[in-house]
Amino acid sequence: MSIETQITEMAQAGKRASRRVAALDTAEKNQILEAIADGLERSTAEIIEANAKDLAAAEENGLSSAMIDRLTLDDGRVKAIADAVRQIVKLDDPVGAVIDEFTGAQGIEIRKVRSPIGVIGIIFESRPNVTVDAAVLCLKSGNATILRGGREAIHSNTALAKVINESGCAAGLPENAIQLIPFTDRAAVPALCQADESVDLIIPRGGRGLIEAVISCSRVPVIKHLDGICHVYVAASADPEMAKSIALNAKVQRPGVCNAMETLLVDRGSADQLPGIAAALHAAGVELRVDPEAADAIGDAAPTVAATEDDWHTEYLDLVLSVKVVDGVDAAIDHINHYGSGHSDGIVSGDAGEVKLFLAGVDSSTVYHNASTRFTDGEMFGFGAEIGISTDKLHARGPMALPELTTYKYEVHGTGQVRG
Amino acid sequence: MSIETQITEMAQAGKRASRRVAALDTAEKNQILEAIADGLERSTAEIIEANAKDLAAAEENGLSSAMIDRLTLDDGRVKAIADAVRQIVKLDDPVGAVIDEFTGAQGIEIRKVRSPIGVIGIIFESRPNVTVDAAVLCLKSGNATILRGGREAIHSNTALAKVINESGCAAGLPENAIQLIPFTDRAAVPALCQADESVDLIIPRGGRGLIEAVISCSRVPVIKHLDGICHVYVAASADPEMAKSIALNAKVQRPGVCNAMETLLVDRGSADQLPGIAAALHAAGVELRVDPEAADAIGDAAPTVAATEDDWHTEYLDLVLSVKVVDGVDAAIDHINHYGSGHSDGIVSGDAGEVKLFLAGVDSSTVYHNASTRFTDGEMFGFGAEIGISTDKLHARGPMALPELTTYKYEVHGTGQVRG
Numbered sequence: 001m002s003i004e005t006q007i008t009e010m011a012q013a014g015k016r017a018s019r020r021v022a023a024l025d026t027a028e029k030n031q032i033l034e035a036i037a038d039g040l041e042r043s044t045a046e047i048i049e050a051n052a053k054d055l056a057a058a059e060e061n062g063l064s065s066a067m068i069d070r071l072t073l074d075d076g077r078v079k080a081i082a083d084a085v086r087q088i089v090k091l092d093d094p095v096g097a098v099i100d101e102f103t104g105a106q107g108i109e110i111r112k113v114r115s116p117i118g119v120i121g122i123i124f125e126s127r128p129n130v131t132v133d134a135a136v137l138c139l140k141s142g143n144a145t146i147l148r149g150g151r152e153a154i155h156s157n158t159a160l161a162k163v164i165n166e167s168g169c170a171a172g173l174p175e176n177a178i179q180l181i182p183f184t185d186r187a188a189v190p191a192l193c194q195a196d197e198s199v200d201l202i203i204p205r206g207g208r209g210l211i212e213a214v215i216s217c218s219r220v221p222v223i224k225h226l227d228g229i230c231h232v233y234v235a236a237s238a239d240p241e242m243a244k245s246i247a248l249n250a251k252v253q254r255p256g257v258c259n260a261m262e263t264l265l266v267d268r269g270s271a272d273q274l275p276g277i278a279a280a281l282h283a284a285g286v287e288l289r290v291d292p293e294a295a296d297a298i299g300d301a302a303p304t305v306a307a308t309e310d311d312w313h314t315e316y317l318d319l320v321l322s323v324k325v326v327d328g329v330d331a332a333i334d335h336i337n338h339y340g341s342g343h344s345d346g347i348v349s350g351d352a353g354e355v356k357l358f359l360a361g362v363d364s365s366t367v368y369h370n371a372s373t374r375f376t377d378g379e380m381f382g383f384g385a386e387i388g389i390s391t392d393k394l395h396a397r398g399p400m401a402l403p404e405l406t407t408y409k410y411e412v413h414g415t416g417q418v419r420g
Numbered sequence: 421m422s423i424e425t426q427i428t429e430m431a432q433a434g435k436r437a438s439r440r441v442a443a444l445d446t447a448e449k450n451q452i453l454e455a456i457a458d459g460l461e462r463s464t465a466e467i468i469e470a471n472a473k474d475l476a477a478a479e480e481n482g483l484s485s486a487m488i489d490r491l492t493l494d495d496g497r498v499k500a501i502a503d504a505v506r507q508i509v510k511l512d513d514p515v516g517a518v519i520d521e522f523t524g525a526q527g528i529e530i531r532k533v534r535s536p537i538g539v540i541g542i543i544f545e546s547r548p549n550v551t552v553d554a555a556v557l558c559l560k561s562g563n564a565t566i567l568r569g570g571r572e573a574i575h576s577n578t579a580l581a582k583v584i585n586e587s588g589c590a591a592g593l594p595e596n597a598i599q600l601i602p603f604t605d606r607a608a609v610p611a612l613c614q615a616d617e618s619v620d621l622i623i624p625r626g627g628r629g630l631i632e633a634v635i636s637c638s639r640v641p642v643i644k645h646l647d648g649i650c651h652v653y654v655a656a657s658a659d660p661e662m663a664k665s666i667a668l669n670a671k672v673q674r675p676g677v678c679n680a681m682e683t684l685l686v687d688r689g690s691a692d693q694l695p696g697i698a699a700a701l702h703a704a705g706v707e708l709r710v711d712p713e714a715a716d717a718i719g720d721a722a723p724t725v726a727a728t729e730d731d732w733h734t735e736y737l738d739l740v741l742s743v744k745v746v747d748g749v750d751a752a753i754d755h756i757n758h759y760g761s762g763h764s765d766g767i768v769s770g771d772a773g774e775v776k777l778f779l780a781g782v783d784s785s786t787v788y789h790n791a792s793t794r795f796t797d798g799e800m801f802g803f804g805a806e807i808g809i810s811t812d813k814l815h816a817r818g819p820m821a822l823p824e825l826t827t828y829k830y831e832v833h834g835t836g837q838v839r840g
Contacts, residue, residue, distance in 0.1 A: 019757060023781065096780075105800040108791050117813050118783065196635070200813055215616070215639050221814040222641075242836040249838030337439060346832075359831045360516075361443065363538065371528050371834025380525040380839070381830075393537050393620055393827040394641040395815040407813040410801075411779045412766075414791025416662040418669030419800070 003183075007191035010146055011198035013176040014119040018144035020174035022116040026093040029140055032173045036136065037085040039167025040160075044078045050159035051128070058152055071126050071152055081132050084385070088136050091384045094403045095142040109413040114406045116142030118200035121192050123148045123214060125206035128156040134203075135164055135178045137387050141405035144177045146199065148192060150206075151184035158182065193218035205388055223400070226391045227315045227341035228258030230373045233332040233358065234277070235349035236269030242370060243270070243348040244277050249372040250346070252284040256317045258389060259344045259376040263312060263322040265332045266294065271325055275301030278323070286319045293325035312339040329354045333361040340364060342391050344373040365391060365398035423603075427611035430566055431618035433596040434539040438564035440594035442536040446513040449560055452591045456556065457505040459587025460580070464498045470579035471548070478572055491546050491573055501552050504805070508556050511804045514823045515562040529833040534826045536562030538620035541612050543568045543634060545626035548576040554623075555584055555598045557807045561825035564597045566619065568612060570626075571604035578602060613638035625808055643820070646811045647735045647761035648678030650793045653752040653778065654697070655769035656689030662790060663690070663768045664697050669792040670766070672704040676737045678809060679764050679796040683732060683742040685752045686714065691745055695721030698743070706739045713745035732759040749774045753781040760784060762811050764793040785811060785818035 051073040058068050100112040120143050122134040131147055138145040149157040161180035181188050193202055196219040203223055204214040211224050232250050234243045250261035266274055274297040282302035289307040298304055311322040326332050336345050346368030347358040359367045366376045378386025383401035390396045396404035471493040478488050520532040540563050542554040551567055558565040569577040581600035601608050616639040623643055624634040631644050652670050654663045670681035686694055694717040702722035709727040718724055731742040746752050756765050766788030767778040779787045786796045798806025803821035810816045816824035
């Protein structure tokens with residue numbers, strides 16, 4: 001059987017299963033989630049044994065220590081995965097929530113109601129915890145999933161999917177509601193992305209290569225996270241201590257994540273704040289790549305390197321920062337909309353009019369006034385859990401939690417109305 | 421310059437313009453809309469003259485009389501297009517509306533605010549009124565548009581776009597906010613669908629061939645209307661007069677539209693209602709394609725033809741109806757989810773439990789209880805105007821009005837919070 005045929009059959013099985021998942025009530029879904037969490041803990045040894053095979057292969061293939069760390073499961077990490085499943089139990093079930101209610105022509109009563117999307121394909125790289133996270137978030141929101149993990153984690157993922165299905169199905173999880181693609185052939189990705197008869201949404205989680213492989217071939221709608229080229233703009237009216245504190249936090253608190261700042265923009269009118277900010281960043285180990293005006297303003301306060309055009313486009317994910325002096329809020333907005341990635345961008349300012357312009361003008365998922373960009377996160381927003389952060393604008397933007405894994409339908413109640 | 425380069429440049433110009441459109445306030449947008457409406461009326465002669473060229477070509481190319489009718493503009497139709505623009509003035513501006521407001525970690529104040537999508541590509545077939553409708557709906561929702569009409573209407577569309585831009589720009593419409601692709605080369609469609617650096621959404625409006633051409637190549641998210649294979653299910657508890665009235669209305673009131681019924685499902689327990697319904701449909705000129713059990717139930721009440729498997733999949737858009745007897749609400753739901761198109765499906769029933777099952781179980785944009793499927797329409801829902809009806813599940817489902825032409829962003833207000 002060809003890869004395409006196998007994937008098509010999985011997709012069709014997923015679609016049939018999705019009807020049964022959609023029909024589960026909240027208590028039934030929570031019972032399944034509890035059973036999956038218990039099953040994961042009970043099967044820790046089995047999961048770690050499978051993980052060891054992936055780790056041995058990773059060593060053999062010379063994977064970086066960072067990648068090996070991401071791949072590694074131990075008692076504590078399996079327990080954390082199980083606990084994360086139990087967290088999902090506590091979250092509100094989005095399915096059935098009434099979003100809006102109104103009366104249409106001839107008195108028909110219309111209710112806009114949240115409903116499951118159907119079948120969601122999750123394509124991800126090496127972290128095996130995503131296998132469980134993604135599956136249970138989709139389950140709680142009433143969807144079936146087809147999971148495609150990285151080849152480096154195939155043994156771990158297979159073991160996790162087996163435990164999810166064995167413990168879940170014993171507690172009422174419909175068969176094929178959570179499917180893992182059991183082979184690592186590359187052709188599985190385009191096959192899944194073209195199964196638009198059965199698959200309703202693809203969420204790719206990974207680097208640019210993976211995202212490109214998905215969007216270049218997908219007939220199924222895709223919600224993606226591309227880059228996090230985040231900016232902080234220090235306006236002339238910014239409180240200097242606040243500006244320094246936010247810039248420092250946004251860059252160094254965790255430089256390897258998508259909501260970390262990559263470019264600092266400083267208004268010409270607050271260029272005198274730059275030496276202090278630059279010195280603090282330098283002291284925290286940050287390399288500064290600056291435009292000529294920023295270099296002048298920083299002077300001897302910290303060493304700098306001349307920025308190239310590429311720097312403004314770059315997501316460093318490291319202790320490196322581009323710094324530029326701009327002429328006012330409009331120039332800051334233009335820079336961000338041109339070079340940014342639509343993720344998270346902030347202004348530090350004490351001027352309400354300028355803040356309003358910035359928040360409306362910057363075309364990003366999350367725009368900040370006097371707070372660090374590092375807050376773009378489902379947990380920080382109080383969503384309890386997130387499946388990712390969308391840098392797209394359609395359907396879901398910013399942190400994606402359970403409601404973003406649903407669609408809606410209109411339920412119309414009549415008393416025999418016909419159209420005249 | 422190649423087609424691809426021309427389209428890329430239009431897309432980039434559209435993106436730049438979209439920032440300026442997004443910054444217009446409601447009064448400014450309404451003033452532009454009034455100017456466009458006035459301009460269209462003032463230029464009626466010029467528009468009709470351009471339309472005459474399209475009509476002459478259409479006659480020469482032997483287009484059907486239905487297609488020629490759709491293409492034709494006269495004084496009354498131009499007036500109707502201008503009046504439709506004035507209707508948009510009256511609608512609420514969705515931009516800036518606060519969808520949700522909550523407090524996140526460390527007291528950050530988060531507001532989820534509607535904002536424009538950016539650049540919307542509209543690809544449509546021969547009706548020239550779509551040129552104006554689509555452009556002004558996108559404008560009111562703060563978006564720039566790139567319009568690609570059918571080759572049959574190129575002269576009409578060019579004249580309309582010229583009037584929109586001349587009258588609009590004089591009243592403050594940003595340059596390139598509304599662009600019509602000025603040539604009919606087929607390569608323009610894939611070029612537009614691949615310009616994902618600048619174009620945020622593609623809405624194709626037309627037949628299956630057009631939709632397929634778009635989804636097979638698009639890197640840009642697409643919201644589409646595929647088929648309208650709508651069902652009415654008559655349950656055992658249905659009121660017979662209501663069932664007959666709804667079936668008749670859903671089929672014959674306007675058979676050529678997407679929300680007309682194509683398949684009637686009747687519960688075995690109400691098969692005795694079939695002769696009356698069938699006779700009424702036959703009297704209205706409807707050809708009945710039936711399964712064996714429906715044939716038996718109808719008997720001599722009306723002539724019937726045996727349905728083939730294809731019939732259950734067919735959107736007739738004509739006075740033809742498939743009829744099938746099913747075993748209860750679960751069988752009805754299964755049939756609809758298998759053969760339907762996710763558009764509009766209804767149940768006629770007096771049993772609340774059964775209604776609940778049907779409304780939750782049928783995976784369609786709009787599900788009806790005791791009302792005709794013909795109500796799926798932006799106007800009937802009270803939306804004032806619609807850009808189309810989505811049979812997709814992502815972002816927008818069912819009638820798409822102004823709010824569905826927006827996205828959202830999170831505006832976060834802090835007092836210097838940083839992440840710990």
